[in-house]
Amino acid sequence: MSFRTARVRGVAAAAAVATATLLVTAQAGDALADANGCTSAPGYTGALNCVGILGSGLQVDSAQSRYQPGVSPWPQQLCNRVHLFQFRRYGYATSDTKKLVANGCIFGLLPDYLDWANPGRMSDGSSFCARSSNSQTGYTLTPYACKTITY
Amino acid sequence: MRPRTRVTALAALAAAVVVTLVGCGGPPDQSDLGRKALQNLSPLEKSVLADKVVTLAELKQASQVYVDCVTRAGATVTPGEGDPGYIGPSSFGLEWSSADDDQMERKTSACLAQVNAIEDVWVLQHEASEADKEVAEQRFVGCARSAGLPVQDGEDWTDVARAAVSKLDDSGYYGRSSGSPALPSGGVDVSALGACVDEVTQKTSGALPGLAQALATLDPSAP
Numbered sequence: 001m002s003f004r005t006a007r008v009r010g011v012a013a014a015a016a017v018a019t020a021t022l023l024v025t026a027q028a029g030d031a032l033a034d035a036n037g038c039t040s041a042p043g044y045t046g047a048l049n050c051v052g053i054l055g056s057g058l059q060v061d062s063a064q065s066r067y068q069p070g071v072s073p074w075p076q077q078l079c080n081r082v083h084l085f086q087f088r089r090y091g092y093a094t095s096d097t098k099k100l101v102a103n104g105c106i107f108g109l110l111p112d113y114l115d116w117a118n119p120g121r122m123s124d125g126s127s128f129c130a131r132s133s134n135s136q137t138g139y140t141l142t143p144y145a146c147k148t149i150t151y
Numbered sequence: 152m153r154p155r156t157r158v159t160a161l162a163a164l165a166a167a168v169v170v171t172l173v174g175c176g177g178p179p180d181q182s183d184l185g186r187k188a189l190q191n192l193s194p195l196e197k198s199v200l201a202d203k204v205v206t207l208a209e210l211k212q213a214s215q216v217y218v219d220c221v222t223r224a225g226a227t228v229t230p231g232e233g234d235p236g237y238i239g240p241s242s243f244g245l246e247w248s249s250a251d252d253d254q255m256e257r258k259t260s261a262c263l264a265q266v267n268a269i270e271d272v273w274v275l276q277h278e279a280s281e282a283d284k285e286v287a288e289q290r291f292v293g294c295a296r297s298a299g300l301p302v303q304d305g306e307d308w309t310d311v312a313r314a315a316v317s318k319l320d321d322s323g324y325y326g327r328s329s330g331s332p333a334l335p336s337g338g339v340d341v342s343a344l345g346a347c348v349d350e351v352t353q354k355t356s357g358a359l360p361g362l363a364q365a366l367a368t369l370d371p372s373a374p
Binding site: 036050052066068076077079080082084086094095096097098099100101102103104105106107109110111116135136141 | 180181184226229232239240241244245246247248249250252255256259260263267270271273274278309312313316320323325348351352355356357358359360
């Protein structure tokens, strides 16, 4: 069995890694992220898109893009999941994008998240962002939810 | 209220009701995602799915076609992003300059569309049985109870899952990466509860709804 859910790794890593100095922010044109790094997202009422980062200072040891399904009238599947990260590596003047895809479906009231292991060192003051799309968003990408990387 | 004003007000009210209903309705029913996945198949997908079975060699072939396509499109491929040992197209991460975001997202999605029916059927072939899923669901209920979540006897697992996710949200479990580590919350070990949710998510994951039926009736020779 090799379904791509990539959750268990995230839990283990979360318990072990030190906290980065991160500020929640929003990128131009995107919704303001809340204290948990989330923005409202397309889908059922209350759906959220979130970014999570583990690391220290400029070093990002693990990043997470998460789609939190909203309240549906009945449980729905959550399929065709795509997650995008946007970030600026240390020493680079421009941002890059990373795309991860998950196959299959998960039960649609459970959060869908993918972890990116060891993104590396990022530029001071840069935004680290995540967005996603899936069958519940109607394949529309959510706005980016962002955090600012600082010493 | 004058008649014209009344008509305008009623029209506005009707429009508001429509907007509200559409807004609350959410996405359309997803029971036919499997059928849609088998529409507009690429030549490779038609060839592979002619016998309605995907072999490991065919999955590897699909991955190679995908990697070649996204590389031609300008993406840098990062293998090994999926579960250990898995080699399907979704096990490859992609990177590109954000300046090209719209174009690259479009191009790489088109690359995936050439092969994803093959991976979808592979997932179908390897999904857990309904019996195994039910075992995982019941195991989850016990797991959540052990983590300290109040669970009624006979409570449906979906209600327990809702309560678990709500508890994890409220406790800041998901947001802990931006701050403090997960701590017990109201008698609930949120780290343990998070592990319960992770496990049931993985073990109840499966194929697109309706894919088995769509595959059974698939005519790969159809245009």
